[in-house]
Amino acid sequence: MQQGSTAAPPPDRQVLRQEVAQRCPDVPPQVLDEVFAQLDDDYFRVFTVAQIATHVLLLAAVDDQHPVQIRVVSRHAHRAEILVAAYDLFGEFSIITGLMTAYGLNIRDGQVFSYHRGPGRATPWGTAPGGLIVDVFTVEYAAERPFDSTAQAEFTAQLTTLIQQLRAGQMQEARASLSGQIIDTMRTAQQAFSAHLFPVEITIDNEASADWTVVHIHADDTPAFLYSLSNALAMRDIYIYRVNIASTAGKVHDELFVRWRRGGKITSAAGQRELHLMVMLIKQFTPFLTVAPDPVMALQHFDRLVDRLAGDAARGEDLQWLWEDNTLKALATVLGSSHFLWEDFLRLHYDTLLPIFKDLRVAEQRLSKDDLTARLQQALQGATTSAAGKHALNAFKDQELFRIDMGHLLHRERPLGVFSDELADLAEVVLAGALELAQNALQARYGCPRLMDGHACTFALFGLGKLGGRELGYASDLEMLCVYSGQGQTSGPQQIAVSQYAELLVQQLLDLIVARRSGTFEIDLRLRPFGSKGPLATSLDAFREYYRHGGPAAPFERQALIKLRGVAGDPALQQAVETLRDAFVYSAEPFALETAMQLRQRQRHELVVPGTVDAKYSQGGLVDIEYTVQYLQLRHGATVPALRTPHTLAALPALYQADIISAPIYQTLHDAYVFLRHLIDALRLASGHAHDLVLPTVDTDAFIFLARRMGYWEEQSTPAQLAHTIAYHMQQAARLYDAYCRIGMGP
Numbered sequence: 001m002q003q004g005s006t007a008a009p010p011p012d013r014q015v016l017r018q019e020v021a022q023r024c025p026d027v028p029p030q031v032l033d034e035v036f037a038q039l040d041d042d043y044f045r046v047f048t049v050a051q052i053a054t055h056v057l058l059l060a061a062v063d064d065q066h067p068v069q070i071r072v073v074s075r076h077a078h079r080a081e082i083l084v085a086a087y088d089l090f091g092e093f094s095i096i097t098g099l100m101t102a103y104g105l106n107i108r109d110g111q112v113f114s115y116h117r118g119p120g121r122a123t124p125w126g127t128a129p130g131g132l133i134v135d136v137f138t139v140e141y142a143a144e145r146p147f148d149s150t151a152q153a154e155f156t157a158q159l160t161t162l163i164q165q166l167r168a169g170q171m172q173e174a175r176a177s178l179s180g181q182i183i184d185t186m187r188t189a190q191q192a193f194s195a196h197l198f199p200v201e202i203t204i205d206n207e208a209s210a211d212w213t214v215v216h217i218h219a220d221d222t223p224a225f226l227y228s229l230s231n232a233l234a235m236r237d238i239y240i241y242r243v244n245i246a247s248t249a250g251k252v253h254d255e256l257f258v259r260w261r262r263g264g265k266i267t268s269a270a271g272q273r274e275l276h277l278m279v280m281l282i283k284q285f286t287p288f289l290t291v292a293p294d295p296v297m298a299l300q301h302f303d304r305l306v307d308r309l310a311g312d313a314a315r316g317e318d319l320q321w322l323w324e325d326n327t328l329k330a331l332a333t334v335l336g337s338s339h340f341l342w343e344d345f346l347r348l349h350y351d352t353l354l355p356i357f358k359d360l361r362v363a364e365q366r367l368s369k370d371d372l373t374a375r376l377q378q379a380l381q382g383a384t385t386s387a388a389g390k391h392a393l394n395a396f397k398d399q400e401l402f403r404i405d406m407g408h409l410l411h412r413e414r415p416l417g418v419f420s421d422e423l424a425d426l427a428e429v430v431l432a433g434a435l436e437l438a439q440n441a442l443q444a445r446y447g448c449p450r451l452m453d454g455h456a457c458t459f460a461l462f463g464l465g466k467l468g469g470r471e472l473g474y475a476s477d478l479e480m481l482c483v484y485s486g487q488g489q490t491s492g493p494q495q496i497a498v499s500q501y502a503e504l505l506v507q508q509l510l511d512l513i514v515a516r517r518s519g520t521f522e523i524d525l526r527l528r529p530f531g532s533k534g535p536l537a538t539s540l541d542a543f544r545e546y547y548r549h550g551g552p553a554a555p556f557e558r559q560a561l562i563k564l565r566g567v568a569g570d571p572a573l574q575q576a577v578e579t580l581r582d583a584f585v586y587s588a589e590p591f592a593l594e595t596a597m598q599l600r601q602r603q604r605h606e607l608v609v610p611g612t613v614d615a616k617y618s619q620g621g622l623v624d625i626e627y628t629v630q631y632l633q634l635r636h637g638a639t640v641p642a643l644r645t646p647h648t649l650a651a652l653p654a655l656y657q658a659d660i661i662s663a664p665i666y667q668t669l670h671d672a673y674v675f676l677r678h679l680i681d682a683l684r685l686a687s688g689h690a691h692d693l694v695l696p697t698v699d700t701d702a703f704i705f706l707a708r709r710m711g712y713w714e715e716q717s718t719p720a721q722l723a724h725t726i727a728y729h730m731q732q733a734a735r736l737y738d739a740y741c742r743i744g745m746g747p
Helices: 013-023 029-038 041-046 049-060 092-102 149-167 171-188 225-235 269-291 295-311 313-318 325-335 339-347 350-358 360-364 369-380 386-410 416-446 498-512 540-546 555-563 571-585 593-606 622-636 648-657 663-687 701-709 719-742
Strands: 068-075 079-087 106-116 131-140 200-205 213-220 238-248 251-260 449-451 459-463 478-484 488-490 537-539 565-569
Touching: 013 029, 013 049, 029 049, 029 106, 041 106, 049 068, 049 079, 049 131, 068 149, 079 092, 079 149, 092 106, 092 131, 092 149, 092 171, 092 225, 149 171, 171 225, 171 269, 171 295, 200 269, 213 269, 225 238, 225 269, 225 295, 269 295, 269 325, 295 325, 325 386, 339 663, 369 386, 369 416, 386 416, 386 498, 416 459, 416 478, 416 498, 416 565, 416 663, 449 498, 459 498, 459 571, 478 498, 478 540, 478 571, 488 498, 498 537, 537 540, 540 571, 555 571, 555 593, 555 622, 565 571, 593 622, 622 648, 622 663, 622 719, 648 663, 663 701, 663 719, 701 719
Parallel strands: 478 537
Antiparallel strands: 068 079, 079 131, 106 131, 106 238, 200 213, 213 251, 238 251, 449 488, 459 478, 459 565
């Protein structure tokens, strides 16, 4: 590779122009004038008269209807030369190199030149049509995937479409359509799952060229690197003017001539650190894309992460921890699993959460509830105002939630209960912390709430639904009920009734715990007595009156109360309420099974979009298993105390041990429940909320990515196997639900 300062002088341009003109008699003189006036000296050193003449013929044919001209010449030993002449568009180099990667073309050598043509016309996406490029690549391809005439025609047609998208300002659309093809090619390559770190040598030279910063990259050859790097440079508003590529024995030397898009070399120390960091990050990360459940998503999110890191280039010295296999693999897994994990964590809490990647042992920790409580208390120590307390509480919640989520993502071999228990412990600690903050704020204004007899009024929070059952998953909300011990008045300085104090207390809780979006840790009070029409908090007497036989509670509320469990607040009050729960739920009074079945039928009709399968509400969905278990708890709980549990996975073995269900039925229900919980977690991980649990169509990318999040990879098991497993478990769940309900809760 020749360097500008040591290269031989170029040939005389006038003589060369005459020789080229003789070979191109039909090319307008203006085209020749522009080529010989605008292209720099290195171009004329690199190419022969015959080659330049070929370039000129293609450049002359570039117009609005034909924005790119391509010529492919097959060489020996599975090699070809690809010549591209096209309008010069911002981000174009990444599209060209990306398409080559998608077609399995490994660039062995290449030269990329650009020049101005005429006055040009500024656009939001580049300098079209005033600029043109001449790119010449020598590529290598595998024998099993030949770059024959058919592939060449497809390549030409697709590149033309992508260039048209760039001209229309649709850079993101062009990249999105291309990324999937790139990843598919990388995954099927022999080296796809042998990701490891590669030594990289980077030098930034501002002396070799008067107008351009030259970046030299010496490293092992890895797929998609130039595509990813040029994307990142475009995101940082860095324009690529020239590229030289040379490779030998698996090693590559890339030489990029760049500058800021609006002009100027990259000379500042911060800018050079930024550039160096980008190249290093991308070079090391791209081989790990194939381990991501959705590699395109991983690449998109990594581009944005690099943009953030590069924008804070001074941080580069603190990022040595990134150059580890496990770290980059974890990064690929997390960034390629969920849009909402990126949006709600890395973007919003970048400084707080990057250290979790720095020390992956943090994500592997299983912290006890006492450990979490101590961490929260430490986080709240410096909070002297209500606003500061709220901020500290939610920062703690988000950081610990990310740690737990990431630990589950990276260790799918862990039992389901580990993830659920960790989330439940965190929820209980956060609720207890919020309750304390709310009490402190209210008592500063209203004094201590006291009962009519002068004793302190106590408060307790109870979980229902998944929180009560310690069955939380991704994007689970917190179904909750607040109970206080009785009526009375606060002690001042501003006195109010205890009932009003209790309402304010719940309002404070709703304000203190900030849900990242619909679902995740969002407090849901709809299961309180009288639902949305009832008070936000319930006195112990009102709870007793509502949940009694002959009282106002509907049959489904008796069933829902199975899940009630004290999670924060006064222990004695928690025990008193749970005792009332048992007396109401597990009494000898018959349960209105027919009414419950009608409610389940309404769910299927009203909550499931026709023609779709909902993992929770469709026939055979998770609810069928939960309701089967709960109906049996309601029928037998009066005589079998072991059934009085809010935990589905604890109730199932209790049913078997009491000879209420057989061993095969226990195993069938258990396996279907665990599988559907994992499936729902995988669906919520993609959507970021708790509501859309519709299965994607089997033959779509969305289903493939769902399968990968579930651990179904092409090498071991296929998405079709996931579809079969889903159908099997849902059929079994539906069968057992119908069997038990049809004959009155008997097998």
